Amino acid sequence: MRVGIAHALQVAGMSVEVEGVGSAPEAITKLRAGGWDAAMIDIGLSDAGGMSFLSRVVKTHPDLAVLVFTAMPESPYGLRALRTGAAGFLHKSASSEVLADALGRVLSGRRYVSPVLAEQLADRMVNDSDRVPHELLTDREFEIFRLIALGMSIADIGEALKISPKTVHVHRSNILRKTGLADNRALTSYAFEHRLIPGRRSEDRESSGKEGAEPPST
Numbered sequence: 372m373r374v375g376i377a378h379a380l381q382v383a384g385m386s387v388e389v390e391g392v393g394s395a396p397e398a399i400t401k402l403r404a405g406g407w408d409a410a411m412i413d414i415g416l417s418d419a420g421g422m423s424f425l426s427r428v429v430k431t432h433p434d435l436a437v438l439v440f441t442a443m444p445e446s447p448y449g450l451r452a453l454r455t456g457a458a459g460f461l462h463k464s465a466s467s468e469v470l471a472d473a474l475g476r477v478l479s480g481r482r483y484v485s486p487v488l489a490e491q492l493a494d495r496m497v498n499d500s501d502r503v504p505h506e507l508l509t510d511r512e513f514e515i516f517r518l519i520a521l522g523m524s525i526a527d528i529g530e531a532l533k534i535s536p537k538t539v540h541v542h543r544s545n546i547l548r549k550t551g552l553a554d555n556r557a558l559t560s561y562a563f564e565h566r567l568i569p570g571r572r573s574e575d576r577e578s579s580g581k582e583g584a585e586p587p588s589t
Contacts, residue, residue, distance in 0.1 A: 436458045459484065461483065
């Protein structure tokens with residue numbers, strides 16, 4: 372993927388130096404070395420909380436243009452990424468031409484917002500009072516919400532995010548309070564319903580169950 376990105380930018384005629392890293396610690400080391408005008412981040416990182424990592428980069432490198440380039444859906448991750456401080460959000464299904472355009476925009480100090488995300492922003496301006504419960508969560512709470520829904524244990528979440536299990540428990544309590552959900556099972560069902568994690572919606576699972584197929588495990 373990283374080689375493909377570099378090639379796509381070269382084909383597009385962008386005269387930029389591109390260097391890829393495979394983990395959050397590598398990224399931090401490269402950024403500390405300085406000399407970078409922009410960073411492309413996948414918030415689906417497996418070795419760090421994606422949104423938390425984005426927030427860390429934005430806070431520690433405020434002059435760095437950050438383009439989120441990820442397979443995570445634009446809703447709800449696009450709006451959250453922009454609120455966190457990203458200069459743009461691009462789905463990995465985008466063409467190489469669109470990728471080059473998005474990176475060019477953030478390098479020039481502008482923002483990149485896809486037509487789909489622009490429509491979401493417009494709807495939010497008109498209907499801000501209609502925010503769904505998970506949008507009330509902080510970035511840290513949202514990341515823990517997602518990891519719980521993916522089936523990770525409290526201990527594993529703490530290890531992944533470099534926080535104590537006690538802190539994870541506190542965040543979990545806040546998540547349940549803010550969303551009005553009763554437990555982890557309800558949280559997981561909600562996440563499926565709102566497409567916050569990969570999987571089918573509850574009505575799809577119920578339908579497949581009626582047809583005699585086993586529902587997917589959570």
